[in-house]
Amino acid sequence: MIIQFVLSFFLLFALSRVVLQVRSAKISIGAFLFWSSLFVFALVGVVDPNVTSYFANFLGIGRGSDVVFYISIALLYYLIFRFSIALEDTRREITEIVRRIALKDDLVKKTSRIRSHRRK
DSSP, X not given: OHHHHHHHHHHHHHHHHHHHHHHTTSSOHHHHHHHHHHHHXXXXXXXXXXXXXXXXXXXXXXXXXXXXXXXXXXXXHHHHHHHHHHHHHHHXXXXXXXXXXXXXXXXXXXXXXXXXXXXX
16 A cells, blocks of 8 residues: 555654664664654554554454554643653753852853952
């Protein structure tokens, strides 16, 4: 089917991007393992849809497409959770950096005032 070809091409392309990202040290080994396994499992499901049906039957779900949908939703929730934690950590780090810069600037201004006052 055409959709299998298109999805297979996309998944192989996405997998190649993950490999390039880990080679250039832009992602960690953990992220590489997560994304590459996700794309490989998706590729297996696209190439042989019976795999998803077998997995769905094993879990007691009617259709293979349903199990893919349920897992996708759970994965999206997890990723949103991880991104929100990372965003909050970044916000805290920026706040700490801004505070340090402000305190340093304040110290420099006070030191400058003391020096100029001593000269007079």
